[in-house]
Amino acid sequence: MDRLQSQEDKAMRCVFCGGETTKMSVTFSYEEEGKYFLVENVPAQVCERCGEKTYSPEVTDELLKFAKEQFRPVRKVEFPVFDFAASC
Numbered sequence: 001m002d003r004l005q006s007q008e009d010k011a012m013r014c015v016f017c018g019g020e021t022t023k024m025s026v027t028f029s030y031e032e033e034g035k036y037f038l039v040e041n042v043p044a045q046v047c048e049r050c051g052e053k054t055y056s057p058e059v060t061d062e063l064l065k066f067a068k069e070q071f072r073p074v075r076k077v078e079f080p081v082f083d084f085a086a087s088c
Helices: 002-009 057-067
Strands: 021-032 035-047
Touching: 021 057, 035 057
Parallel strands: none
Antiparallel strands: 021 035
């Protein structure tokens, strides 16, 4: 476990822009076939330059469980949806 932890603590580089990343807690959003969901407090490496979020394989596996509806939401929210193409 110490080896795994020390690897996580090392600074990672963004796969898109090469910037340094910082470990943060983020909100993950996902949409598939008109179905949307948000997962709060997800551990991620976030690029300080471009903002790209990278998730560990373990976190990704857990996020897939949300997509398969294996968890109940802690709350539901309603938010407006806009159509950019329709407004231009």
